[in-house]
């Protein structure tokens with residue numbers, strides 16, 4: 001198996017939630033000599049230095065400073081969260097006939113049927129009282145602890161004709177029957193802390209079924225959370241592997257994309273803008289210097305794309321469908337839900353051509369609006385030419401998604417080449433990608 005794919009499988013398994021994903025990426029970065037900065041502390045940045053900063057423990061920006069004064073910022077962004085079910089503050093919900101369920105509500109646009117009848121774990125983070133301090137700790141149950149039980153076909157003969165899932169009734173997971181162990185006591189034992197020291201929590205249902213490659217030629221990669229952990233992994237791996245360039249290189253992984261990004265740590269928050277401001281202040285950039293740098297910069301919004309479905313090709317635009325194992329997808333949309341335009345597309349396509357990475361063009365069917373993603377939201381805060389890209393996958397937002405196993409290494413290679421570029425504006429208003 002390809003080493004990049006193997007490393008991704010391990011990363012995916014260690015990242016059941018956005019907090020765990022960011023923790024795993026931070027470890028990856030620190031192993032590559034990135035220094036961890038804290039937002040609440042002063043920053044001392046050195047030319048050629050490698051740094052990472054976290055917000056809320058669930059979003060991360062890693063960056064590399066060039067040795068000389070940069071002409072451009074090269075920014076790639078992906079997201080750390082995926083659809084699931086959040087556990088409400090009073091987690092235990094007694095029901096009829098002694099059944100005790102966990103009290104949950106949907107997070108993002110999950111494919112509900114894919115969450116029923118499969119083992120589910122509980123993961124997230126705890127805030128703990130530790131002496132006079134309050135500290136955060138990521139936690140995950142050691143294995144599955146609940147199931148969302150579906151109805152037997154005998155009780156609803158119409159099940160296979162389509163079913164309208166009612167989240168407050170159908171999607172509450174079974175935890176116990178009769179005497180019910182306390183969820184927080186179980187999590188306290190898992191984390192090696194006392195139940196009474198748990199002050200608050202962010203918890204959700206997660207699938208721990210390990211991702212795998214499969215097929216006669218190991219052509220496919222399936223698992224939970226491929227959207228968007230594939231791209232989150234690729235933007236960070238691409239940054240750590242890129243050689244030195246004259247540009248300021250940033251890899252961003254934002255939380256809360258699945259619920260609109262409108263949080264402090266989301267793409268619609270100020271995290272990227274604040275981080276760029278602190279970096280450019282440290283480099284003694286004036287306001288004009290900053291605006292000049294941004295005008296010549298480039299952003300990749302990296303989020304997975306819909307592959308043409310083998311059983312339902314009618315949902316794809318035949319001339320603009322994305323195929324698994326056919327390279328990096330560039331997404332286009334007339335309404336600019338994908339922000340790709342000729343400049344950003346052209347610069348990215350040239351970078352891919354130089355790196356021998358195939359690209360393919362994706363448009364939604366003309367009568368289907370499709371989802372939006374990070375790009376046009378992030379641009380509200382940092383306005384640079386940007387292109388929406390991703391990897392082709394099936395069953396987006398299912399608890400078990402499928403992608404092409406050969407595409408992920410191509411995305412890492414494209415990102416590596418992107419971060420090694422050194423774009424400059426030319427005197428006649430054009431662009432030069434390498435000096």
Ligand code: ZN
Pocket residue numbers: 079227228257303304
């Ligand atoms: Zn996504």
